[in-house]
Amino acid sequence: MTEGSxxxxxxxxxxxxxxxxLVVTAVGVALxxxxxxxxxxxxLGYAASARLHALPEPDLAVERSVTEDRPRPGEAVAVxxxxxxxxxxxxxxxxxxxxxxxxxxxxxxxxACCTSLRPxxxxxxxxxxxxxxxxxxxxxxxxxxxxxxxGRERRLDAxxxxxxxxxxxxxxxxxxxxxxxxxxxxxxDAGGEGVTFAxxxxxxxxxxxxxxxxxxxxxxxxxxxxxxxxxxxxxVLFVVDTSASARTVPRPGDPTGLSxxxxxxxxxxxxxxxxxxxxxxxxxxxxxxxxxxxxxxEQAVAVERFLADGDAVDAVxxxxxxxxGDDAVDxxxxxxxxxxxxxxxxxxxxxxxxxLLTDDAVDVAEHxxxxxxxxxxxxxxxxxxxxxxxxLDRLDRDVRLRRLQRAGVRTVDWSRDDALEAAxxxxxxxxxx
Numbered sequence: 053m054t055e056g057s058x059x060x061x062x063x064x065x066x067x068x069x070x071x072x073x074l075v076v077t078a079v080g081v082a083l084x085x086x087x088x089x090x091x092x093x094x095x096l097g098y099a100a101s102a103r104l105h106a107l108p109e110p111d112l113a114v115e116r117s118v119t120e121d122r123p124r125p126g127e128a129v130a131v132x133x134x135x136x137x138x139x140x141x142x143x144x145x146x147x148x149x150x151x152x153x154x155x156x157x158x159x160x161x162x163x164a165c166c167t168s169l170r171p172x173x174x175x176x177x178x179x180x181x182x183x184x185x186x187x188x189x190x191x192x193x194x195x196x197x198x199x200x201x202x203g204r205e206r207r208l209d210a211x212x213x214x215x216x217x218x219x220x221x222x223x224x225x226x227x228x229x230x231x232x233x234x235x236x237x238x239x240x241d242a243g244g245e246g247v248t249f250a251x252x253x254x255x256x257x258x259x260x261x262x263x264x265x266x267x268x269x270x271x272x273x274x275x276x277x278x279x280x281x282x283x284x285x286x287x288v289l290f291v292v293d294t295s296a297s298a299r300t301v302p303r304p305g306d307p308t309g310l311s312x313x314x315x316x317x318x319x320x321x322x323x324x325x326x327x328x329x330x331x332x333x334x335x336x337x338x339x340x341x342x343x344x345x346x347x348x349x350e351q352a353v354a355v356e357r358f359l360a361d362g363d364a365v366d367a368v369x370x371x372x373x374x375x376x377g378d379d380a381v382d383x384x385x386x387x388x389x390x391x392x393x394x395x396x397x398x399x400x401x402x403x404x405x406x407x408l409l410t411d412d413a414v415d416v417a418e419h420x421x422x423x424x425x426x427x428x429x430x431x432x433x434x435x436x437x438x439x440x441x442x443x444l445d446r447l448d449r450d451v452r453l454r455r456l457q458r459a460g461v462r463t464v465d466w467s468r469d470d471a472l473e474a475a476x477x478x479x480x481x482x483x484x485x
Contacts, residue, residue: 107199107206111139112169114193114210116150122217123183124315124471128159129216133177133193137169144168145198148177151191156181156216157305182305183218190214252276287330287345289396290317291420292359293406293413294335300409302436306468309407309434314359316405316430316472321355332396333358336416340391345400385412389419401426407434408452409445417461429456430464 112135119130133150137143149164161179169175192210199205252265255275265276298310321331325347332345333355343358396402402420406413408431421427431453435446453463462483466475 107197107204108141108143109139110137110141110143110146110197110206110208112136112195112208112210113138114195114212116190116193116212116214118214118216120183121215124218127183127218128180129183130178130180131190131214134174135169135176135193135195135210136174137171140171142168142170143197144200146175147196147198148175148193149195150177150179150193152179152181153188153190155184155186156188159305182307183216184307184311187215187217190216252278285329285347286324287332287397287400288321288324289332289334289345289400289402290321291392291402291404291416292317292333292335293404293416295406295410295412297409298407298434300434302434306434309409309432312432312434312466312468313405313407313430316432316466317403318356318359319472320403320430322352325349325352325355331355332400334392334395336385336388336392340388342392342395344395345397385415389416393419393423396425398424401428403428403430405430405432407432408449409434411452414452414455417456418459421459421461428462428464430466432466433468 114136115134117132120127123129131150131152133148135146135148137146145166146169147164147166152158152163159180159182162177163179165175165177167175190213192212195208195210197206197208252268253276255264255277259277263278265278268274268276292310292313294310298313299308301308317333321333324331328347330345330347331351333343335341341358341361343354346354402417402425404413404417404420404427406416406429408414408429417427417429431449433446433449435449453465456463462479464475464479466472470478
């Protein structure tokens with residue numbers, strides 16, 4: 053622990069005053085003077101006062117822990133800071149302020165306190181921050197120790213660093229099979245050289261030796277060829293809802309629906325690309341930003357860069373109806389959808405990521421469904437808590453989810469309190485067909 057400022061820990065005023073008091077007392081006795089004898093009390097009084105207000109040498113042990121050092125974006129991370137007095141002197145006033153990164157929002161608890169610590173006593177700070185993308189370093193807490201009355205103080209910088217890294221790559225967050233059950237490689241009806249068994253047929257000259265059913269030949273003497281169901285890479289387009297409603301913050305410190313949508317896309321896209329599928333991304337707003345579908349690790353990097361591009365995501369939004377009116381917004385949405393539909397191949401599977409806070413979002417999903425695209429809606433819940441407005445938003449969102457499900461659209465309702473994997477597992481249990 054580094055000492056910032058302090059007094060003179062090696063000087064004891066009482067030790068210096070006692071000899072002076074003894075000399076004055078001896079003189080008073082020799083002279084027979086009561087006044088001189090009373091004068092001996094003065095240095096002792098000053099010395100006692102100085103010692104009472106002296107600042108002892110602090111000896112502190114500091115520890116910090118977090119519940120999760122690699123959280124998901126938006127996840128609540130509890131931080132515990134413990135400061136113990138391991139010295140032999142009582143510390144009358146100890147002020148502690150933890151070094152929380154400026155970019156992280158504290159959503160619960162206190163990051164500072166003032167207390168006293170007896171020898172062997174410990175105090176603990178507990179608070180909660182909301183994780184966001186990036187790497188964040190908690191600096192050592194600043195600790196100020198003060199004497200009685202505050203006349204003297206020392207500031208100590210505890211060398212306790214803690215790093216919290218919030219990632220969104222698919223490798224860091226592998227998804228279960230349910231996450232790719234609604235999208236991915238496509239099985240064809242024609243037999244061929246795929247990996248899924250389809251049927252057997254009579255052997256034809258030129259069939260590969262490796263596909264002959266030798267067990268059947270040994271049993272019956274008949275030459276047959278095993279056929280497998282062919283598979284081919286799927287083309288998946290992730291469409292991001294960048295409307296104004298998707299970028300609102302439900303509660304202070306909470307992530308927006310847009311940030312949760314981009315997290316889901318990054319993770320799902322990485323998983324699909326690992327399966328050698330083709331993945332593209334588009335934003336839907338006043339203009340359409342579009343990353344054509346491609347395969348490979350280079351495309352995974354391109355997807356992350358596209359989603360991190362402010363021109364592609366943050367700056368693009370459907371102008372609110374209150375600003376331009378219903379007709380103008382409807383025309384803008386129709387133009388954006390028509391432009392996007394012209395760009396994508398007919399067999400493209402569409403994954404639409406939206407908090408579903410407006411009916412426009414439902415119209416988008418139904419637009420692609422009506423054009424024979426396989427559609428999956430991944431909807432992060434960005435409604436606001438138990439407030440009256442939050443309750444109404446949540447009820448409206450539930451109605452939109454049911455409307456999509458009745459239209460044959462698969463949906464994933466993703467709560468902020470759940471892992472994305474858990475949301476897919478729960479949704480997959482209710483899918484049919």
